[in-house]
Amino acid sequence: MTNIARRLASANAHEIAFLNAEREWLHEARPKQVLPLTGWSLALAQSGRGFGKTQMGASWIRRQAGLYPGCICHVVAPTYTDLRGVVFGGKSGLLNVIPAPMIKRVNNSLFEIELINGSLIRGFSAESSDRLRGPQCHFCWGDELAAWGNTAEETMTNIDMSTRLTYPSRGRAIQPQRFYTTTPRPLEWLKDLRSRPGILLIHGTTMENKKNLAESFIEELKQLEGTQIYRQEVLGELLDIGEAAIIKRSWLKLWPHKRPLPWFDFVFVSTDTAFTEKTFNKKSYEADYTATTVWGVFAFEKRWNMMLLECWHEQLGFPELISRMRREMKATYGQRDNLIFKPQVGPSQYQRQTKHPDLLIVEDRGSGISLRQSLSNEGIDSWPYNPGHADKLSRLHAVSHVAAAGRIWLPESSNVPHEPRSWAEPMLDEVCVYSGPGTTKHDDFVDSFSQGTRYFADRWLNAGVMTQIKPDSLEVDVDMGPLGPESSGLDEYGREVVPAYD
DSSP: OOHHHHHHHTOOHHHHHHHHHHHHHHHHSOGGGSOOSSSOSEEEEEEOTTSOHHHHHHHHHHHHHHHSTTOEEEEEESSHHHIIIIIITSTTSHHHHSOGGGEEEEETTTTEEEETTSOEEEEEEGGGGGGGSSOOBSEEEEESGGGSGGGHHHHHHHHHHHBOOOBOOSSSOBOOEEEEEEOOOOOHHHHHHHTSTTOEEEEEOGGGGGGGSOHHHHHHHHTTTTSHHHHHHTSOOOOOHHHHOSSOGGGSEEEOTTSOOOOEEEEEEEEEOOSSTTOBOTTTOOBOOEEEEEEEEEEETTEEEEEEEEEEEEOOOHHHHHHHHHHHHHOOEEEEEEEEEOOSSSOOEEEEEEEOOSEEEEESSTHHHHHHHHHHTTTOOOEEEOOTTOOHHHHHHHHHHHHHTTOEEEEBOSSSTTSBOGGGHHHHHHHTTOOSTTSSSOOHHHHHHHHHHHHHHHHTGGGOSOSOOOOGGGSOOSOOOOSSOOOOSBOTTSSBSSOOOO
């Protein structure tokens, strides 16, 4: 007998079951679904729905757990529901992919599968990524990575730190491996993951697994051909971040820096406060951000428009927040000399005009309620914004037509032609990228932008075509000064009151 025959003759039942499962998988799997044994430490399978990603990941875990007795494998799903119903108990999940003779015990409450050969498979949810901080493993599979939401980057960092065990062998030690499977979404961190040095990328489409999918399902997908959702969900393309955003950056217009600022009929401040006075991220121990945008309403080309005059976001405690809002409402914007009248005899008379914010808009929940009450006691009234049950994405969709109509303006940079001023970039990096939870690291500007734009739309957008516009003669070609507050030294935060313009 050959060595292989002798080994097979003496193999245990769990070993025979493992070999049969591997033989069947290699026979039915497409080449893309089988990962090479070595030569990589990080792999990503990015494909359309129905490609067979879950079976691909579960089969890889079975192979590693069967080949390397006593190894530890981690499996991470978006939620505990996904962990139970898809990754462990689903049709293509671990308990259906791993033959019963290989399994010693299953602990459904702890999401553990212990094999006869001593290998251990542990399940985790991206909802509770801190659970990954202690345990260590040899191999890790993360399923539906793009659905991990705001915890994705933190969870991946914990996976990077916990997948640290090498498996001893007679030759060279087997290095730890991390394998992610997902249908893509336009996420900046997913784009960064794809560009990591040495990553093994597998790309596939739904149609590659057509023979295993219902004909009615395929016909429904064909109705979506040519759309972005088809490219993403069927072809498995990672769409351009800006292309998938609700608010396109190209929709926002630039006001030339050499052109005098328009006359602002109304100036308002829109602020999205941290949810509570001392709200902080219990995982990162960072305080939540308060985001504020300042908008000027002006008439141009026989219609109403709005221009961004200032924006900032900071981590503020409640006392600091009250103080900062006081100063915001005292700031001056669009200041200039305006000709009041020109007498027939004698010198012309000028009046120095400044524009303070007319209104403060605060979301009517959490610390926003307390902020409004505190400012009201000081004689500073504010308007409560109530989004109802609408989430961030719905609110942004509700005002996207304002941006698409070209009614939102940004001041052009004086240093970089055809680009907005530098202080506007943090807001644009959030608003013009956001397409759902987890799209951006922070999303505080999204709420400030949407509630400010909604206020403008409700009160000016439906006002109709303007019949009277202030004549151009009112715009005096003089230095308008900064868009933001006049500098009066340092404020209570030790900074100049004027924003950092270019």
